[in-house]
Amino acid sequence: MLVHCYLPCFQLNQDKTNFATLRxxxxxxxxxxLQMELRAVKQAQRLxxxxxxxxxxxxLRGNDECIGxxxxxxxxxxxxxxxxxxMMMEYKLGLL
Numbered sequence: 001m002l003v004h005c006y007l008p009c010f011q012l013n014q015d016k017t018n019f020a021t022l023r024x025x026x027x028x029x030x031x032x033x034l035q036m037e038l039r040a041v042k043q044a045q046r047l048x049x050x051x052x053x054x055x056x057x058x059x060l061r062g063n064d065e066c067i068g069x070x071x072x073x074x075x076x077x078x079x080x081x082x083x084x085x086x087m088m089m090e091y092k093l094g095l096l
Contacts, residue, residue: 037060038057041057047085049085049088
């Protein structure tokens, strides 16, 4: 179970540290603005059957130039499982 919490907890702790550093260097407005931008970017989503790269979130966090394990071995466009678009939209809208 500890493995499942590792990555989200690491990202949360890294965000808190970055926000604290940003607040100490630039003042209170800088981390608040960045948090509002992150919240707005996370709300914008694609349709459920299309993969979202979350490039805007990566850019705001500064991870857009980093290559990680998930970039190489977790490519959803090469996934063997593709959902039925109509069924997925009906499920999301509560019609099923």
